[in-house]
Amino acid sequence: MNKLDKVKKTHHGHNVRRMREVLGIKQGALAIMLDMPQQTLSDKEAKEIIDDETLDKISKALNVPLKVLQEMKEDPATIIFDHPTFAEGSIGNVGGDSIQYNSPVEKIIELTNEKVALYERMLELEKEKIAWLEKLLSDKK
Structure with a gap:
């Protein structure tokens, strides 16, 4: 198995964390929405596989399709877009002009x-x- 095969693997917990962060929802707030302790949610975000029932509850709380959390893969582009450089919406500098990521x-x-x-x-x-x-x-x- 090469490096790319490892990177493209689906990790439910990472998907939950990424969607939560993209939506600007704190871990504690999501835990309250799910009626579970924050530590339990933290443990779930560390798990590679989350049971379908729990993942369904999380998807409803985040208001995202279940398939997104189940099938979103970690690939190099995702990792790059998670980088703080892109958090402000700027992709780069081309000839002095900033390109915006919409x-x-x-x-x-x-x-x-x-x-x-x-x-x-x-x-x-x-x-x-x-x-x-x-x-x-x-x-x-």
Whole structure:
């Protein structure tokens, strides 16, 4: 087995970690979403193979297709794009001009942020509803 064969292997735990980081979700936050201790999630991210049931829960929490977490391979390009140079969106310098990497991941992050804002608004409405119902109950007594 040569070096490239080793690199192209699927590693569920690394896939979970990479998708979580791309989406800007902290490990602790994902652990809460999955109702598991952070250490358990950390252990899962270190595992090469994660059982399908757990991987399905994680994919739903991250809002990504299960197949992505199951089949995304670690190849040299992925490793390069994980490098901090590309974290800011700059691929390189060609003749003094910076080339921008436009990724669909940016759209996923934007949609996730919109989803968070929606949940926060819904939570605020629920709190108002509870306060209103508590007031009604106290007025009846």
